[in-house]
Amino acid sequence: MRNFTYTRATSVKEAIQKATADDDAIFIAGGTNLVDRLKVFLDEPSQLIDISRLEMKRIERLSNGGLRIGALVSNTAVADNVDIRRDYPILARAILAGASQQIRNVATVGGNLLQRTRCPYYYDTAFACNKRQPGQGCPAATGINRMHAILGASDQCIAVNPSDMNVALAALDAVVEVAGSKGQRQIPFTEFHRLPGNTPQRDTNLEPGELITSVILPPVPFxxxxxxxxxxxxxxxxxxxxxxxxxxxxxxxxxxxxxxxxxxxxxxxxxxxxxxxxxxxxxxxxxxxxxxxxxxxxxxxxxxxxxxxxxxxxxxxxxxxxxxxxxxxxx
CATH class of the missing domain: 3.30.390.50 (CO dehydrogenase flavoprotein, C-terminal domain)
Incomplete structure (x- = not known):
């Protein structure tokens, strides 16, 4: 394993500055997916930037009737929230259909959006994988692909997004709020994740150093x-x-x-x-x-x-x- 340093960010600004200055740094909060990847050497960061204590743990009502969910709100807190259960039950049900209660207690909204594929070829470094190293090939295309994509795939990658929460957020036309060295911006949820195309190593349209700060649920009466x-x-x-x-x-x-x-x-x-x-x-x-x-x-x-x-x-x-x-x- 590559040696890495650990630092705890005290503000969003500090976290972004540290990540912008180090291309190999990775943010960590709940770590329920990241730690799995570290264990099998899929990620070898030079630095882990702990953002788990930043002020992004609130669910608040917006003036237009929608909700803003902080990126560090746990999956359990989202599924148990009274407003979400009443107005957006589709999201609560998707979360409860996902991981175990123990994982939901730790996993965060921002981390859920950034889950990497659970393709077994990606996780097993004995196999080549375009997602790990572009240009190496996609063994799933000619191997066991029972769990893989039937829509939007390319000859570079046929893996699928594993998140239940993401499906509900896509249906709700959610918006992802991010902060980076160039300021803040909003990304429509349907534009946040990417299809593999010729760049299967990129799962999202986040720019280097950008940090998810919240997810907005617009008012959807029905x-x-x-x-x-x-x-x-x-x-x-x-x-x-x-x-x-x-x-x-x-x-x-x-x-x-x-x-x-x-x-x-x-x-x-x-x-x-x-x-x-x-x-x-x-x-x-x-x-x-x-x-x-x-x-x-x-x-x-x-x-x-x-x-x-x-x-x-x-x-x-x-x-x-x-x-x-x-x-x-x-x-």
């Missing part, structure tokens, strides 16, 4: 109908084969507004925007939901072992939309 459906090999602590976050707003029997996002199928939380456009103005019935599912999966390009995900995703979309149309709740 989010109360939100559903999060996660399909996995076992109920306890497993990553999604396919997941769907869905929320519908109805005017009588017709769909007036919709939010739809998918997990377990792409390198980033996937918004099937064409399916969303199709649903607007249509009757909320089984035939409509089936057509939307077909549209959502039309671009799918399954690998040798994950063709099952196409039909599984279609069924998950139909189920999530059906439950949301009835007012939401636990699937």
């Amino acid at each position: 989010a109360k109908s939100g559903v999060y459906l996660k399909l996995r090999d076992r109920t306890s602590y497993a990553f999604a084969l396919v997941s769907v976050a869905a929320a519908l707003e109805l005017a009588g029997e017709r769909i007036e507004n919709v939010r739809l996002a998918m997990g377990g199928v792409a390198h980033k939380p996937w918004r099937p925007t064409e399916a969303e456009k199709f649903l607007i103005g249509k009757p909320a019935n089984a035939n409509t939901f089936q057509q939307a599912a077909e549209i959502a999966l039309q671009p799918a390009k399954p690998q040798s072992h994950n063709g099952y995900k196409v039909e599984l995703a279609k069924r998950a979309i139909r189920r999530a939309l059906t439950v949301s149309a009835k007012g939401g709740g636990v699937v």
